Amino acid sequence: MDKLYLVIPCYNEEEVIGETAARLRSKMNALIARRLIAEDSRVVFVNDGSRDRTWTLIEELHRADPLFAGINLARNRGHQNALLAGLLTVKEHADVVISLDADLQDDIGAIDEFVDKYRQGFDIVYGVRKAREKDTFFKRATAQGFYRLMSMMGAELVYNHADYRLMSRRALDGLAEFGEANLFLRGIVPLIGYPSAIVEYERSERFAGESKYPLKKMLAFALQGITSFSIKPIRMISALGFFIFAVSLIMLGYFLSVHFTGHTVPGWTTIAISVWAIGGLQLLGIGVIGEYIGKTYLETKRRPKFIVERTLGVADGGLVSVGASGRAPGSLEVAGAAGGAARKA
Structure with missing residues (x-):
């Protein structure tokens, strides 16, 4: 059976991480019981320099249940870099990886369909929202305008897809070959080119806490996507x-x-x-x-996209940071906090 890792970027998510862990534990145990995934599959939380108790709660979850693992970044690097850190840190230990957000607005019930598509031979499976009725008129209009604009600019995006996706190990190996310093994973992943499929789902309201993507960040993210994929x-x-x-x-x-x-x-x-x-x-x-x-x-630009300060429960393989464009494609180097030796639990 294939080993599944869930990779979940977290930034100041102390209000939701307990409920998120409970729901994901139930889902992973159900998949293991149905023999769809291996028993040593993991839920990996990536702490993106949170200023609250997020990392402390991740440590407590790991001590209580080996199902949960953690990756602590040395400082806040933003959602896209945190997500990439999780994907590339676990790619040597998992057969397949699913990325999703900590607030679980993305329906975890779709994970079963993700796994089914993977077993049918698809290396990449995109989670796509069925509709946007729950969004405000402004958010819906700006989102649709963004996708149309990106299409006009020549970028290959999956409409209504965010970062809820499945990737096989070879797809992750392909992702590691991209050396962009300005990350926009929604545009990079379709460029990998391996067989892909779509799973539609309903997006829920955030059950606690505040959105980590206010209007200012959404506009900056959109500008990043446009300037990263088009001149x-x-x-x-x-x-x-x-x-x-x-x-x-x-x-x-x-x-x-x-x-x-x-x-x-x-x-x-x-x-x-x-x-x-x-x-x-x-x-x-x-x-x-x-x-x-x-x-x-x-x-x-040759700055590292991220630096891993510590890992919990991730299989042997070291702590890694990924170089920016100009270094060898997919190259990894050991990194430590404040220039010292990295710690591993």
Whole structure:
């Protein structure tokens, strides 16, 4: 039987982690009893630098039940990096991994269908929301607009899919080959290319605590996705520069005709032509330079995406951090807290 690991990023989730653990324990035990997954499957909580008692509760869960494991990051790195940390830390020990959020708004009943799809031969299974009736009009409209915009920009996204997905070990090996410094996993995973399937589910309300994605973070996340997967915004600036410069040539003829017919004050023609022509050339120049800077920027950053400070209950394999783009694809290096040796329980 295949070993299943659930990977759950956590940031200040002390209000929900107890209920989340209880529900996932019941679900995992049911899958084990039906002999759909191995007995040494695990639920792995990834603590993303929480400032509350989240890590303490993870330690207590691990001591009480070996089903629960933990990964503690050295500092807060954001949801996408925390998720990647969990996926790449456990990929050598699991046959299949499912990622989901700690608030369990994503229906865990769909896990059974995820496993069925995996057993049918699919390496990646996307959890897709059936509808968005429970969302506010603003959130629903902005979400739909985001997916349409990303499609226009050329990114391959699964509509209404967040980060609730199943990935096989070979799919995770493929994910490790991507060295982007600016992570947007919803766009990266479809690029892996292995056989994939979709499971639809109903999304519930958060049962406790506050959302960790307020409007400000959602906008930043959307901008991250757009700039990580497309240089079309830069090309739009270039196109705008060409357009304004072309208009400036047309206006040049108009200004000259007005000048020679004597219907303008001295100096007005020169100023008007200068503003239009120089403005267009500046936008054109910024667009061309930005084209190169945008590409170079993504290739030159070499900061680690995350540093694991401690693990609990994860099989032997060491603590790892993943290098940014420019290092060997999929390369892993041992990392310790504050430059010291990493601790492992």
